[in-house]
Amino acid sequence: xIRDGFILAGILFALGTAGVLVRRxxxxxxxxxxxxxxxxxxxxxxxGARWSQPDGQILFLFILSMAAAEVSVGLALVLRFYxxxxxxxxxAANKMRG
Amino acid sequence: MQVVFYISGAIAILATxxxxxxxxxxxxxxxxxxxxxxxxxxxxxxxxxxxxxLEVIIYAGAIMVLFxxxxxxxxxxxxxxxxxxxxxxxxxxxxxxxxxxxxxxxxVYILSEESHANIPAPVGxxxxxxxxxxxxxxxxxxxxxxxxAGIVGAYHLGFRKVRKGDS
Amino acid sequence: xxxxxxxxxxxxFGSALILATFGPRLPRKVIAVLGTGAIAASxxxxxxIASEFLRNPPSGNAFTQVLWRWIxxxxxxxxxxxxxxxxxxxxxxxxxxxxxxxxxxxxxxxxEDDGYSRFFAYMNLFVASMVTLVLADNLLLLYLGWEGxxxxxxxxxxxxxRDPVNGLAARKAFIVTRIGDxxxxxxxxxxxxxxxxxxxxxxxxxxSMQWPQNSSLPIAAAALLLGGAVGKSAQLxxxxxxxxxxxxxxPTSALIHAATMVTAGVYLIARTHTLFELARPVxxxxxxxxxATLLLAGFSALAQRDIKRVLxxxxxxxxxxxxxxxxxxxxxxxxxHFMTHAFFKALLFLxxxxxxxxxxxEHDMFRMGGLRRxxxxxxxxxxxxGSALAGLPLxxxxxxxxxLILWDEWSSPLGAPGLWAAGVAGVFxxxxxxxxxxxxxxxxRQGTEVTSRPGFAMQLPVWILAVxxxxxxxxxxxxTRFLVTALPGTTETTHGFLSETxxxxxxxxxxxxxxxxxxxxxxxxxIRQPSTSALQRLxxxxxxxxxxxxxxxxxxxxxxxxxxxNDIVDSFYDGxxxxxxxxxxxxxxxxxxxxxxxxxxxxxxxxLFIAIAxxx
Numbered sequence: 001x002i003r004d005g006f007i008l009a010g011i012l013f014a015l016g017t018a019g020v021l022v023r024r025x026x027x028x029x030x031x032x033x034x035x036x037x038x039x040x041x042x043x044x045x046x047x048g049a050r051w052s053q054p055d056g057q058i059l060f061l062f063i064l065s066m067a068a069a070e071v072s073v074g075l076a077l078v079l080r081f082y083x084x085x086x087x088x089x090x091x092a093a094n095k096m097r098g
Numbered sequence: 099m100q101v102v103f104y105i106s107g108a109i110a111i112l113a114t115x116x117x118x119x120x121x122x123x124x125x126x127x128x129x130x131x132x133x134x135x136x137x138x139x140x141x142x143x144x145x146x147x148x149x150x151x152l153e154v155i156i157y158a159g160a161i162m163v164l165f166x167x168x169x170x171x172x173x174x175x176x177x178x179x180x181x182x183x184x185x186x187x188x189x190x191x192x193x194x195x196x197x198x199x200x201x202x203x204x205x206v207y208i209l210s211e212e213s214h215a216n217i218p219a220p221v222g223x224x225x226x227x228x229x230x231x232x233x234x235x236x237x238x239x240x241x242x243x244x245x246x247a248g249i250v251g252a253y254h255l256g257f258r259k260v261r262k263g264d265s
Numbered sequence: 266x267x268x269x270x271x272x273x274x275x276x277x278f279g280s281a282l283i284l285a286t287f288g289p290r291l292p293r294k295v296i297a298v299l300g301t302g303a304i305a306a307s308x309x310x311x312x313x314i315a316s317e318f319l320r321n322p323p324s325g326n327a328f329t330q331v332l333w334r335w336i337x338x339x340x341x342x343x344x345x346x347x348x349x350x351x352x353x354x355x356x357x358x359x360x361x362x363x364x365x366x367x368x369x370x371x372x373x374x375x376x377e378d379d380g381y382s383r384f385f386a387y388m389n390l391f392v393a394s395m396v397t398l399v400l401a402d403n404l405l406l407l408y409l410g411w412e413g414x415x416x417x418x419x420x421x422x423x424x425x426x427r428d429p430v431n432g433l434a435a436r437k438a439f440i441v442t443r444i445g446d447x448x449x450x451x452x453x454x455x456x457x458x459x460x461x462x463x464x465x466x467x468x469x470x471x472x473s474m475q476w477p478q479n480s481s482l483p484i485a486a487a488a489l490l491l492g493g494a495v496g497k498s499a500q501l502x503x504x505x506x507x508x509x510x511x512x513x514x515x516p517t518s519a520l521i522h523a524a525t526m527v528t529a530g531v532y533l534i535a536r537t538h539t540l541f542e543l544a545r546p547v548x549x550x551x552x553x554x555x556x557a558t559l560l561l562a563g564f565s566a567l568a569q570r571d572i573k574r575v576l577x578x579x580x581x582x583x584x585x586x587x588x589x590x591x592x593x594x595x596x597x598x599x600x601x602h603f604m605t606h607a608f609f610k611a612l613l614f615l616x617x618x619x620x621x622x623x624x625x626x627e628h629d630m631f632r633m634g635g636l637r638r639x640x641x642x643x644x645x646x647x648x649x650x651g652s653a654l655a656g657l658p659l660x661x662x663x664x665x666x667x668x669l670i671l672w673d674e675w676s677s678p679l680g681a682p683g684l685w686a687a688g689v690a691g692v693f694x695x696x697x698x699x700x701x702x703x704x705x706x707x708x709x710r711q712g713t714e715v716t717s718r719p720g721f722a723m724q725l726p727v728w729i730l731a732v733x734x735x736x737x738x739x740x741x742x743x744x745t746r747f748l749v750t751a752l753p754g755t756t757e758t759t760h761g762f763l764s765e766t767x768x769x770x771x772x773x774x775x776x777x778x779x780x781x782x783x784x785x786x787x788x789x790x791x792i793r794q795p796s797t798s799a800l801q802r803l804x805x806x807x808x809x810x811x812x813x814x815x816x817x818x819x820x821x822x823x824x825x826x827x828x829x830x831n832d833i834v835d836s837f838y839d840g841x842x843x844x845x846x847x848x849x850x851x852x853x854x855x856x857x858x859x860x861x862x863x864x865x866x867x868x869x870x871x872x873l874f875i876a877i878a879x880x881x
Contacts, residue, residue: 001103002218003209005144008107010205012114012137014198019118021194021865027123027169029861031130034165035114038157041149042137049144049218054229057149057221058237061230064156065241069248071161075168076255082172094858193865200872207879 005046012039026078026088030071037067103143110136123169127162134158145220266317267328270347272310273357274400277303278393281386288382297372300385304368304392308361315358318349319747326350326750327466329402336405343463346402351751352600355744356399356532359604363524363611364392366726370615371516373722374622378514384424388520391417395525399532404453404463407533411449411497414526415442421521422513431512438506445496445503449533452489455482469539476543483543490537491547491554494530498584500558505810507581508565511573515618518573523580523614524607531587531603535596535752542594542753548679552592556687559585561808563694567701568804571628572617575702578807579654580610582691586670589688593680595673596752597745602666604744605737609653609663612646612730619643619723620706624713630702635711642719644707646727651703653734655696655780658773662738667692668769669741673755675768685768692772696779704787 016039019032041060048056078088085092113133120126134157141150230238280303288296318328327350335345368388375384394413401407423435457463459482460471476483494500499507499522510522521527534541534551541548559582566578583606590599620636620643621628637644653663671692674685745754803809855866 001100001144004103004107005140006209007206008110008140010209011111011202014201014205015111015114015118017201017868018191018194018198019114021197021861021868022118022190024861025123027165027172028118028126031117031126031165034130034161035117035133038134038137041153042140045141045144045146045149048221049146052145052219052221054221054226057146057226058229058234060146060149061152061226062237062241064152065245068156068161069244071164072248072252073255075164076252078168079171080255088172088174090861091859093860197865197868197872201868201875204872204875204879 002046002050005049006043009039009043009046012036012042024090026081026090029090030074030078034067034071037063037070100143103140106136106139106143109133110140123174124166127166127169130165131158131162134162145218147220148223148226267314267323267349268330269310270314270328270330270349270400271332273307273314273361274347274393274396276306276310277389277396279303281389281393284382284386284389288386291382293376293381296382296385300389301365301368301372303389304361304365307392307396308358308365311354311357311361314349315354318354322750323349331402340461341457343403343405345406346464347400348402348465349400351748352532352535353399353751355600355604355748357396359607360395360399360525361392363607363730364388364395364520366729367516367520367524367611367615370519370618370723370726371514373720374516374618375514380424384421384514387417387420387424388517391421391521391526395529398529401465403465404456404468407465407536408450408453411446411493411529414521414529415439415446415497418442418510418521418526421517422510424513424517434506434509434512438510441503441506442496445493445530448489448491448496449493452486452493455486455489459486465536469537472543473539478543479545480543483540484547487537487540487544487547488550490533490540491551494533495554496530497533498527498530498588499581500530500554500585500588501561502810504558504562504581505807505814508569508574508577508807511571511577515573515614515621518577519611519614519618522577523610527580527584528587528603528607531584531591531599534588534591535600538591538596538752541591545679548592548594550592552589552679552684555585555588555590555592556684557585558582559589559691560687560694563691563698564804565807566698567694568801570630570805572620572630572633572702572706573614573628575630575698576610576613576617579613579695579698582695583610583654586667586688586691589684590670590673593674593677593684594753595670595677595755597748597755598666598669598673600748600752601741601744602670605653605662605666605734608730608737609650609661609734612650612727612734613654615723615727615730616643616647616650619719619727620647622719622723623715623717625716627713630705632712633706634709635707636715637707639711639715640718642724642727646731647703647707649731649734651699655699656692656772656776658769658776660735662734662736664769664772664776665738665741668765668772669745671772672765672768676765677755689771689775692775693779696776697783700780700783701787704783708788 013036016032016034016036019035020029023029023032041063044056044059044063046056048054048059081093082088110133113129113136117126117129117133120129134153138150138153138158141147141153280299284291284296284300291299327348329346329348331344331346333345335343368385371384371388375381378384391414394410394417396410398407398410398414401410419435419439422438423431425431453463456468456472460468460475462468462471472483472486496503507522507527511518513522541551562578562581562585566575566582569575569578583602587599587602587606590596590602620633620640623636623640623643624633627633649661653661656664656667658664658668667688671685671688674680674688675682806812855862
């Protein structure tokens with residue numbers, strides 16, 4: 001079960017990566033990032049359970065608080081982005097020429 | 099108990115896949131919530147009850163709700179859905195799928211020699227709290243500072259006082 | 266007094282440096298005084314040294330002054346040292362005196378030129394190099410002077426650098442003499458590796474002790490030295506540069522290409538005479554080269570239109586006489602002829618310069634004419650110089666020296682009647698082309714207007730040289746006796762039907778025959794148009810040597826260089842630059858500005874690193 005827990009975390013992480021790369025909508029990209037964070041947290045919990053230590057859960061706690069902070073700032077940025085570009089297309093913020 | 103683990107795992111994966119392929123943002127978010135709840139079950143099965151509770155309360159209950167609020171605030175509507183339909187075609191999935199497949203394969207390969215441990219012993223909240231207040235004290239403080247920074251940043255970024263020539 | 270010998274090259278060298286550095290800022294008078302004065306000082310010191318040498322000859326009839334040790338590497342220890350004996354003494358006296366007169370002449374001749382200080386700087390540097398060459402104690406210092414005169418010759422031929430023709434002529438001169446210089450340097454290597462020294466006197470002694478007569482080593486060494494001499498002295502087969510070198514200013518032609526640099530080869534062979542005596546076949550070749558050149562150049566001079574080119578071929582021919590003398594072992598006769606030749610050839614060039622200047626830079630003889638009334642000075646000095654060149658018996662110096670050579674051709678144990686005959690035929694040709702020149706330029710109807718007359722600075726040198734062209738022949742015997750202290754004497758055996766006086770009479774008859782033929786061809790029915798027969802064209806083109814060299818050497822080399830026109834080695838570096846640019850373009854496509862692209866990059870990179878971590 002421990003091993004399968006890790007595999008589950010790995011699968012979720014890979015799915016989250018795919019999501020970040022595929023979706024152009026910023027909201028979806030942020031969601032995929034949340035998925036990835038969650039998968040990382042799962043990995044930590046599984047590791048803690050393997051050794052029956054509380055450290056896994058503590059790190060999961062930290063990940064949680066970090067995700068919260070990141071979501072708040074990220075969504076504020078998304079609102080700014082929408083306000084300027086009137087679109088949620090991540091590729092719109094591209095000022096490079098050539 | 100093992101069966102529950104596998105079932106919840108399957109639900110989590112399925113929900114995530116569904117989330118990735120939705121056109122409507124709110125639908126996708128709801129699928130994400132389902133995925134997170136399934137992960138919470140997995141946590142409980144692994145003996146981390148506190149983590150399961152926190153997952154449900156904070157992650158699914160606060161962070162995802164925040165997401166939903168913002169999405170509804172943006173009021174994307176039908177044009178957004180059309181836009182998504184246009185942008186999301188099968189050929190876009192090729193590269194990322196390959197990349198993800200490679201990653202999964204690597205993970206499986208690494209983990210393939212792990213031994214099977216059976217149902218692990220549960221680690222209670224008391225242990226977690228004792229660890230938090232002793233070795234991880236600094237981490238707690240730093241996390242709180244991070245949250246403070248997040249709040250301040252979100253406030254400033256969200257504050258839309260219109261200034262002359264502001265972007 | 267003899268220890269002042271180092272000043273003779275040092276003063277002109279110092280003056281050249283000053284003129285090169287500060288020249289453009291100095292007023293003309295100062296440049297003239299500095300340039301000419303330096304040579305005058307050298308000349309004065311040479312004369313003082315000469316008088317001292319003659320009154321109190323040093324022991325062994327030679328004086329060495331060592332200045333400093335030049336190189337000290339692995340047993341190779343040449344010094345900067347000067348060697349004064351009869352040969353080098355005569356040479357420095359003649360060189361500095363003629364150079365002084367020519368510098369005086371140039372103060373007026375080059376007066377309107379922009380590069381006044383540059384001219385005098387180069388000329389002074391030339392005199393310094395030539396004197397170094399002559400005074401050198403070892404072959405390395407001689408080679409330094411050799412290169413120096415080659416450099417100055419290049420600089421002065423291409424003096425009016427704005428005209429590309431002059432640049433081409435300068436390059437041609439430099440490249441052709443370079444072939445000779447390379448032979449000379451290989452000869453130096455050979456000599457050093459086999460004899461262990463380059464000091465001339467030691468070298469000659471060791472060679473005569475260690476090398477058997479006519480063995481391969483002295484033959485090789487002598488042949489290589491001959492190669493160098495042939496290049497510098499414009500003899501066959503490296504003679505093609507001298508006629509084109511007339512593109513330089515007339516004083517340059519007078520100094521370098523008549524009196525001094527072209528005689529450097531003669532000096533070299535005379536100096537290293539022991540080597541040539543050890544290699545008789547090579548010495549014979551020297552004589553053959555001399556004979557061939559004097560005849561070839563004589564014919565070519567008959568067909569030239571440019572007055573300076575006639576004199577150039579004439580120089581080639583007269584140096585052929587010197588080589589002829591060296592080839593039969595008549596060392597002193599060769600040097601005596603060098604001396605008289607320096608005087609009358611410089612005179613001829615300077616007088617030609619007066620004519621050219623007066624006619625506002627007209628060089629074509631067929632457009633001149635009737636100048637004997639307009640430019641009497643030029644006429645009389647030309648007549649005197651031309652007679653000396655052709656060998657008017659008894660009163661001109663040239664006759665004395667040439668007669669001596671002709672007699673030695675017959676009488677020396679190495680001589681051959683064929684060589685004597687060649688020399689005598691040469692007298693006929695010389696007389697013919699000389700008087701052709703004089704009649705075309707000074708007689709007949711006047712072709713071009715005279716626009717200016719020469720001033721004092723141009724008149725005085727030609728007068729002095731004219732006097733010398735007559736007088737320098739009289740002390741001939743004393744000069745050869747003096748030279749015997751440095752060079753081996755010439756044994757004169759009487760055989761056959763000739764004696765010295767008879768040889769002289771025959772030469773005089775040849776002179777008269779040439780004069781008469783010239784009168785018939787060019788004076789009586791005044792020929793105003795140059796003949797265009799095939800023979801004349803062949804002679805005008807110097808027997809086609811230029812054509813042959815162009816086809817045989819120049820074109821293949823140019824073709825090969827064209828193969829590498831895009832420079833294969835360079836294209837390697839260009840390739841590096843091109844590859845870098847390609848890589849840059851490829852990499853810049855990664856910078857798309859799209860966020861998902863960057864995320865993909867991160868994901869791919871991490872997948873790659875994990876793979877490396879797993880499998881390596």
